[in-house]
Amino acid sequence: MPSNARTTRLVIVESPSKAKTIAGYLGPDYFVEASFGHVRDLPKNADEVPEKYKGESWARLGVDVDNGFQPLYVVSSDRKQQIAKLKQLAKEVDEIFLATDEDREGEAIAWHLVETIKPKVPVRRMVFHEITRPAIQAAVANPREIDKDLVDAQEARRILDRLYGYEVSPVLWKKVMPKLSAGRVQSVATRIVVERERQRMAFRTAEYWDINAQLAIQEKVEGTRSFSATLIALGGDRVATGKDFEPTTGRLKPGAAVVHLDGDGARGLAARLEDRPFTVTRVEEKPYRRRPYAPFITSTLQQEAARKLRMSSAQTMRTAQRLYENGYITYMRTDSVNLSETAIAAARRQIAELYGERSVPPEPRRYTGKVKNAQEAHEAIRPAGDTFRAPGELANELSGEEFRLYELIWRRTVASQMTDAVGNSISVRIRAVSTAQEEADFAATGKTITDPGFLRAYVESSDDENAEAEDAERRLPNLVKDQPLTAEELAAVGHHTSPPARYTEASLVKALEELGIGRPSTYSSIMQTIQDRGYVEKRGQALIPTFIAFAVIGLMEKHYPRLVDYNFTAAMENDLDGIAGGENASLDFLSAFYFGSQNADAEDSIAQAGGLRKLVTDNLSAIDARSINSIPLFDDEDGRLIVVRVGRYGPYLQRQQPEGAEESPNDRASLPEGIAPDELTPEKVNELFLGGGGERSLGDDPVTGGAVVLKSGRFGPYVESGDRRSSLFRTQSPETLTLEQALQLLSLPRVVGKDAEGAEIVAKNGKFGPYVQRGTDSRSLQGEDQLFTITLDEALALLAAPKIRQRGAAKPPLREMGPDPATQKPMVIKDGRFGPYVTDGEFNASLRRDQTPEELTVEQASEMLAEKRAKGPAPKKKAAAKKAPAKKAADGAEPAKKTAAKKAPAKKTAAKKATPARKATPAKKATPAKKATARKAAPAKAAATTE
Numbered sequence: 001m002p003s004n005a006r007t008t009r010l011v012i013v014e015s016p017s018k019a020k021t022i023a024g025y026l027g028p029d030y031f032v033e034a035s036f037g038h039v040r041d042l043p044k045n046a047d048e049v050p051e052k053y054k055g056e057s058w059a060r061l062g063v064d065v066d067n068g069f070q071p072l073y074v075v076s077s078d079r080k081q082q083i084a085k086l087k088q089l090a091k092e093v094d095e096i097f098l099a100t101d102e103d104r105e106g107e108a109i110a111w112h113l114v115e116t117i118k119p120k121v122p123v124r125r126m127v128f129h130e131i132t133r134p135a136i137q138a139a140v141a142n143p144r145e146i147d148k149d150l151v152d153a154q155e156a157r158r159i160l161d162r163l164y165g166y167e168v169s170p171v172l173w174k175k176v177m178p179k180l181s182a183g184r185v186q187s188v189a190t191r192i193v194v195e196r197e198r199q200r201m202a203f204r205t206a207e208y209w210d211i212n213a214q215l216a217i218q219e220k221v222e223g224t225r226s227f228s229a230t231l232i233a234l235g236g237d238r239v240a241t242g243k244d245f246e247p248t249t250g251r252l253k254p255g256a257a258v259v260h261l262d263g264d265g266a267r268g269l270a271a272r273l274e275d276r277p278f279t280v281t282r283v284e285e286k287p288y289r290r291r292p293y294a295p296f297i298t299s300t301l302q303q304e305a306a307r308k309l310r311m312s313s314a315q316t317m318r319t320a321q322r323l324y325e326n327g328y329i330t331y332m333r334t335d336s337v338n339l340s341e342t343a344i345a346a347a348r349r350q351i352a353e354l355y356g357e358r359s360v361p362p363e364p365r366r367y368t369g370k371v372k373n374a375q376e377a378h379e380a381i382r383p384a385g386d387t388f389r390a391p392g393e394l395a396n397e398l399s400g401e402e403f404r405l406y407e408l409i410w411r412r413t414v415a416s417q418m419t420d421a422v423g424n425s426i427s428v429r430i431r432a433v434s435t436a437q438e439e440a441d442f443a444a445t446g447k448t449i450t451d452p453g454f455l456r457a458y459v460e461s462s463d464d465e466n467a468e469a470e471d472a473e474r475r476l477p478n479l480v481k482d483q484p485l486t487a488e489e490l491a492a493v494g495h496h497t498s499p500p501a502r503y504t505e506a507s508l509v510k511a512l513e514e515l516g517i518g519r520p521s522t523y524s525s526i527m528q529t530i531q532d533r534g535y536v537e538k539r540g541q542a543l544i545p546t547f548i549a550f551a552v553i554g555l556m557e558k559h560y561p562r563l564v565d566y567n568f569t570a571a572m573e574n575d576l577d578g579i580a581g582g583e584n585a586s587l588d589f590l591s592a593f594y595f596g597s598q599n600a601d602a603e604d605s606i607a608q609a610g611g612l613r614k615l616v617t618d619n620l621s622a623i624d625a626r627s628i629n630s631i632p633l634f635d636d637e638d639g640r641l642i643v644v645r646v647g648r649y650g651p652y653l654q655r656q657q658p659e660g661a662e663e664s665p666n667d668r669a670s671l672p673e674g675i676a677p678d679e680l681t682p683e684k685v686n687e688l689f690l691g692g693g694g695e696r697s698l699g700d701d702p703v704t705g706g707a708v709v710l711k712s713g714r715f716g717p718y719v720e721s722g723d724r725r726s727s728l729f730r731t732q733s734p735e736t737l738t739l740e741q742a743l744q745l746l747s748l749p750r751v752v753g754k755d756a757e758g759a760e761i762v763a764k765n766g767k768f769g770p771y772v773q774r775g776t777d778s779r780s781l782q783g784e785d786q787l788f789t790i791t792l793d794e795a796l797a798l799l800a801a802p803k804i805r806q807r808g809a810a811k812p813p814l815r816e817m818g819p820d821p822a823t824q825k826p827m828v829i830k831d832g833r834f835g836p837y838v839t840d841g842e843f844n845a846s847l848r849r850d851q852t853p854e855e856l857t858v859e860q861a862s863e864m865l866a867e868k869r870a871k872g873p874a875p876k877k878k879a880a881a882k883k884a885p886a887k888k889a890a891d892g893a894e895p896a897k898k899t900a901a902k903k904a905p906a907k908k909t910a911a912k913k914a915t916p917a918r919k920a921t922p923a924k925k926a927t928p929a930k931k932a933t934a935r936k937a938a939p940a941k942a943a944a945t946t947e
Contacts, residue, residue: 010093011126012086012113014100018131018325022099025136031089035100036082040073040112042162048074061166063159065613069590071159075116083116090119097126097143102378103333104580105521108154111146130330130384153580156589160184160572163594167616168556168563175625176551176646181533184569185518187556189526190535191564192511193503194545194553200678201633203499204250208240209266213442214489215278215430217477224477226488229430229442234259234269236439242497250497266492272434278442278485282429288447290421290470292454294337294367295380295413298520299513301332304412306506306541307461309404310822312870313505317524319405320381327384328394328402329409333520334378335513337367339416342386343379347417350388354414355456361419382413415458423449426476430485446476463507499678502542516570537674540866544676547644547651550631558628559619630654633680642685644671653680653688672848690734699739701746708742710734719745729765729784730835731852744788753792761795763787774799814853820862827861829853843868 008029013019016034023032042062043049053059053072064070075083090096096119100106107125114123124143128135161184168182216226231239240258245251252260261269296304298317305316320332339347344364351360367380383389383406391407398406426446433439449455455471503511505527512518518526530536535549545553556564572593578584591597596611610618629646636642641656655667669688690696696710701721708721717734718727719742726745728737749764752772761774763781770781772795779798781787790798813828814836820827825840829847836853837846838861845864847856 007095008093009095009097010086010089011097011099014106014109015321015325017322021131021325021327022136025131025133026140030140031093033086033089034082035086035109035113036079038076038105038109038112039079039083039116040075042071042158043074048077050074061162063162065163065594068587069159069594071155073112073115086113087117090117090121093121095121096123097140098123098146099126099128099139101333102127102129102331103521104150104154104157104519107147107150108158111148111151114146129334129378131325131327132385134386135384149582150580152586153576156579156586157576159590160576160593163590163612164563167612168560171616171620171623172552172555174620175555175623175628177548177648180548180552182552182556182563183529184563184572185512185522185526186529186533186535187553187564188517188566188569189508189512190530190545190549191553191556192508193530193536193543194549196500196503197545197550197677199247200499200502201680202248203497203678204246204248206242206245206250206252206497207262207494208242208245208497209261209263209492209494210239210241211266211270211273211440211442212491212493213273213278213430213487214491215442215444215485216488217479218484218486221477224475227444227446227476229428229444231269231440232443233441234261234438242495245497247497247499263492263494266494269434269438269440270490270492272436272438273432273440273487273490276432276434276487278430278432278487280428280479280481280483280485281431281441282427283479283481284427286425286427288421288423288425288449290453290455292365292416292418292420293412293458293460294369295339295382295416296409297335297337297369297380298333299335299509299523301381301409302509302523303506304408304461305405306504307463308408309401310541310866310869311401311405313509313524313527315401316405319401323398323402323406323409324384328389328398328406329384330380330382331378332381334381335369335520336378337369337380339367339382339413340379343382343413344417346383346386346388347414350390350414351418351457354390355418359418359453359456361417365417367416380413381409383410388413411458415454418454418457419451421449421453421455421471422451423447423473426479428476428479432487444476446474448473448475463501463504502544504541504543506541508543515566516573517566519573538867538870539674539676540863540870542863547631547646547677550644550677551629551646554631555623555628559623560615631677633685634682636682636685644677644680653685655689674848687734696734698737698742701743708739708746710737710742721746727765731784748787750787752790752795755796761792761799763790763795772798815856817856817858817861820865821858822862822866827858827865829856829861838864840865 006029008031011019011022011026011030011032012035013022013032014035014037016036019032019034023030026032046054046060049059049062049072056064058064058066059072062072064072096117098110098113100109100113110125123146125146126139126143128139164184165182168187169180172180172182211231213229213231214226215229233239237257237259240252240256240260244253244256244258244260246253252258294300301320302313302316305311306313309316311319317332320329323329324332348360348364388410391403391410394403394406424447428444428446430442430444431439432442449471452471459469459471501507508527509523512523512526530543531538534546535552536543536545538544553564562568575584575589579586579589592611594611594613596614631644631646633642633644636655640658643654643656644651645654651671653669653671657667666689669685671688675684690710698708698710698719700706701708704722706722708719710717710719717737718725719737721742724746726748728734728745732741749762752761752763754760755774759774761772763770763772763786765784765787770784770787771778772781772790777799779801781790781798813830815829817827817829817838819825820840823840825842827838827840829836829838832844832846835846837844838856839845843865845861845868847853851860
């Protein structure tokens, strides 16, 4: 126990790994313990509400809205043991330092610790933005008091989110589906994704053509002689490009004075330009200069980690958290692009060492943030310490994921203090006159980089995978005005306009940041929440909204538009910032939002309408559940509106009959699992009604006279006639199935004949493909066609052959697709036990019912494998173990925590890896308190905020 002979201090941090690192930097008079994240919160459910409050009308909210919005805080059940330990230690020390993170959440945790532990000794707030020896020692020497304004802002945010979620979510339960949720930020984030999908659904493709010319200078020269140029104008009028078309109609925009070339027109023009002279009409050369990118903030780190490392927001933040807690980088939740003088000096020294003095600019670079409502007072994310450790020095200390993220941060930080990239850009115009006297203008651009500057250390990626890298060069020959050129090749090139790209986690974080919605500490949890709630699904990196999301956002936009308004949500962030700065009162803010106020800003329609409580209560009866759960697609050829209905058992298609007409079962069709809203084109919908839910008569059986009908069931499309039914083969599609094919299917199982002993031989189609059977003996057939063509002699020969077990024998692939664009691993389609699937040798993805091995594109295959890769390998099944008698937990430890300790190999490994600085630290004899810390299980740190 702490000795009373000297001044002892208890330092409380948030996580055990941070506690271990900091303990190594402090002397024996400091006892470092973890709070394991938040220690108190509003009750999650009725069970957590203390007995004396259960009868209160406000207990379900956990906030006494009629008594100054007084929150009801409860200590989490899994924190009680640790709180008891902290209370005991608080009695045995002379001073307490609260070393939680330096942001609103960290400030609130510090305040909650004081309120819960109720220490009798002085309490100081210890703040730092990196976990290095100098930073920790400086923090100990310069403590401050708890910032109550920051605490009030966090508490107001938490109460606001609780009121929003607990008042609006029940509306969704009643009108859409049980167990849904609404949230101040998650609902807005979902709306952004839904709006993008609506744009994709409304999009109409347009086709346009141009000509690509491979031109060459006529004289012989060293170096580049030929180059590529593109047709940009014809007869003085600009040739149409993608930006000239309306995205919702596919037609040229009104007033667009452009030439719209089709395929025949482009090919004809190319033919008329063959063997015609080409002449340079203009050459413009300009200096090229590119400044470095600012150091990382939370959002840009998530964006680049997604582009370069294919990491999700959650993966990025978990990895960055480990790097921070182990002293490798500065605090990773920040919206500041500033670097300290120490960091700037460290970067400039390292640039000189690695890239030479020429790469160091005369003056240090300073950056100004562009983030709306930026308010956190940290540095940018950078390597920790006053001397940066190059990635190569850490190869044996960091895991693969940690190493790659550290290297990304290191490169970005160093590059931010390097010289500009400079060079030259060249723009060339070329003209040719066709045999029909048409003036055709071509353009070519070039770029050369004479000094790469910061590009030697770092090149930023783009969300557009087809975009040219910034360090790429395009070299042109030395060209001058009036120079003659020869066309070596003229090719007509067709293009199609593309719908706006779906959001990825990275681009959605960027959109939220630009709108001023959310904060660095919440971006990762927002991405996770909208997926966990079933509003958004990931396909590769793309975020696709579900039809449930369409229904929820449709309800919110129609009945509570202000709650999902981007400007209003950003304004609430401003109000919370005002509370953090001591300018606004949290009580006034919460009261106006929940109860309304006649003195509120005229633009604040929620306050003017009487507040949130009145809004959700008064409007409930006006919400038509059937209308809300019907997402309109388009009118079919007969003028019937096609809608997707969100039903109790999932979404389905429906044709709406005229008012008064009786609904038919043929007017419904099930939706394939995983289909995206923008994939429901008229052609796809017709296909689904044809074989996905409705029925189609194929004709009459000429033998029985019974009707042969195509239907769809739980396991896919099938044909039926009387009491006979048969599933379609995988190679058959409902829309092209003929009566003849259906009758063949209904003939199965087919009796091929009998052997010499009179045993019947039957051809069947089974779970694992076609086969012939005699009694219990069977042999596989090579293809489905053999079911109808195999003769008795062929069947007897097949059954007479030895039965070859195929286990371990690899079937030849159905198709080789070439390398995966994302990983360069070879992709092949194989026939598996449950149908065809695509594989890269590590991950497998089954083809959907509407996909065939022949038609699957490389892009689709890559997306499917990326989605599987994002989910990670499937967990291995463990053999069932015999139940052992329950053992009493040793030392009063909770069984759940012991389990958690066993399930943390990654943390255990990380703990063993010490930095050279830590290795050099002399080992100190552990006190009992420290030994207890070492034995303590290390559960993951609780999420900072849920919005």
